[in-house]
Amino acid sequence: MTNGYKTQIGLETPALRALGSGFAWGTATSAYQIEGATLEDGRGDSIWDAFARQDGKVLNGDSGRHACDHYNRWEEDLGLIKSLGVDAYRFSIAWPRVQPLGLGALNQKGLDFYDRLVDGMLARGLQPHATLYHWDLPQHLQEKGGWGVRETAEHFAVYAEAMGHLLGDRLTSLATHNEPWCAATLGHATGKFAPGFKDPQLAAQVSHHLLLSHGLALKAMRAAGVRVPMGIVLNQSSVSAASDSPADIAKARTEYCSFVRWYMDPIFRGEYPQDPGIAHYPVVQSGDMELIQAPLDFLGVNYYTRIWASASKPETPAPKLLGESDMGWEIYPDGLRALLIDINSEYALPPIYITENGMACADVVQDGSVHDQQRIDYVRMHLASVAKAREAGVDVRGYFYWSLMDNFEWEAGYSKRFGLIHVNYENQKRTLKDSAHWYRNTIAKHKEATRSGEHA
Numbered sequence: 001m002t003n004g005y006k007t008q009i010g011l012e013t014p015a016l017r018a019l020g021s022g023f024a025w026g027t028a029t030s031a032y033q034i035e036g037a038t039l040e041d042g043r044g045d046s047i048w049d050a051f052a053r054q055d056g057k058v059l060n061g062d063s064g065r066h067a068c069d070h071y072n073r074w075e076e077d078l079g080l081i082k083s084l085g086v087d088a089y090r091f092s093i094a095w096p097r098v099q100p101l102g103l104g105a106l107n108q109k110g111l112d113f114y115d116r117l118v119d120g121m122l123a124r125g126l127q128p129h130a131t132l133y134h135w136d137l138p139q140h141l142q143e144k145g146g147w148g149v150r151e152t153a154e155h156f157a158v159y160a161e162a163m164g165h166l167l168g169d170r171l172t173s174l175a176t177h178n179e180p181w182c183a184a185t186l187g188h189a190t191g192k193f194a195p196g197f198k199d200p201q202l203a204a205q206v207s208h209h210l211l212l213s214h215g216l217a218l219k220a221m222r223a224a225g226v227r228v229p230m231g232i233v234l235n236q237s238s239v240s241a242a243s244d245s246p247a248d249i250a251k252a253r254t255e256y257c258s259f260v261r262w263y264m265d266p267i268f269r270g271e272y273p274q275d276p277g278i279a280h281y282p283v284v285q286s287g288d289m290e291l292i293q294a295p296l297d298f299l300g301v302n303y304y305t306r307i308w309a310s311a312s313k314p315e316t317p318a319p320k321l322l323g324e325s326d327m328g329w330e331i332y333p334d335g336l337r338a339l340l341i342d343i344n345s346e347y348a349l350p351p352i353y354i355t356e357n358g359m360a361c362a363d364v365v366q367d368g369s370v371h372d373q374q375r376i377d378y379v380r381m382h383l384a385s386v387a388k389a390r391e392a393g394v395d396v397r398g399y400f401y402w403s404l405m406d407n408f409e410w411e412a413g414y415s416k417r418f419g420l421i422h423v424n425y426e427n428q429k430r431t432l433k434d435s436a437h438w439y440r441n442t443i444a445k446h447k448e449a450t451r452s453g454e455h456a
């Protein structure tokens, strides 16, 4: 089955051409997952540091304390990124590194780090794409109520403006948030992520404050004259009902509302979706939706798998015809095409970047190599889906593989490997996996195909 599918949608020249000549190729990471050096140079404590210190929250008691030591090895890492032949690198700024308490004084050494990093990218011809918030809230703000209180959104806007001033002239894009659904739902409803609450009403309020902070940040940065293209990164999935039964279809609709529309509707329509299956709505103050609905220069879409909606007990399992990743997530590349076409027809969208897509595999180094054919197949099939979406008229401008290198996978610690580059956490040795070589070749083939192609 897998091989048949592979052959059918292999990334051939027409697909490469369909991506267009200006298509940006990149890889992505986030601060807490790779930087380490959590106690160095005046960085403040984050909610993930605090969460990881609690027993049983992160597998094996892992934390981001050392991670990939990118804070100290950033030059080597930029060299590796460059060696992949990519155009762009997506990274996030650790708020507690640049403003240890989340309010008040900035930390010069933290600012200097991102200054150097961005200059280092530019010196190597890499486009810097920054994200302001990838879940590492300063712990001090958590102690004042975290994203459960409106003040945090206001503090975020101050931090955003400071970062806009510092880096705005050199960035290719600036995203306010990465995957607010995860920060809100996993952090405050299921308790799987920091800060670890299990309160769905709080999670709904948090989601609103995250969106509000996005709107306030855009307003503050634009008012201050920051000119970089600004957007937000949302995790999204296509949703499949397990059957045609009304119960499964209703469940699929609720899932789509709570996962995709919950963030898309406020941003692009100025309202939350109404669905009988959604029990918790936030308190919204007058003027909030206007702020949240501020025009965007781009939308980042992170896609890994589809949502399978089954209302029966026990649930009908997803067929997983193409298998699953080491996370247990179904491999379902066509969902990316379907999702992009759906959202493109439902909303008036700015240009889209696939800001994350990737696969965790149980990679091992053998004689200096990592043979991760499954990851290569995964990426090829998803790129083919992006090409199809473009052919159907969706304005997708780039693709960032998640992740550049193996890293701290949140509650799973270091047990899951998403990287194009293998990291040995004992000695921090980096090893390019077969997928990294394949990615480089594919990028080169794309550039060649679009140089001469009439669709370019």
Ligand code: IFM
Residues within 6 Å of the ligand: 030, 033, 179, 302, 356, 402, 409, 418
């Ligand atoms: O590692 C995460 C990342 O931080 C956000 N998006 C999903 C990835 C894989 O789980």
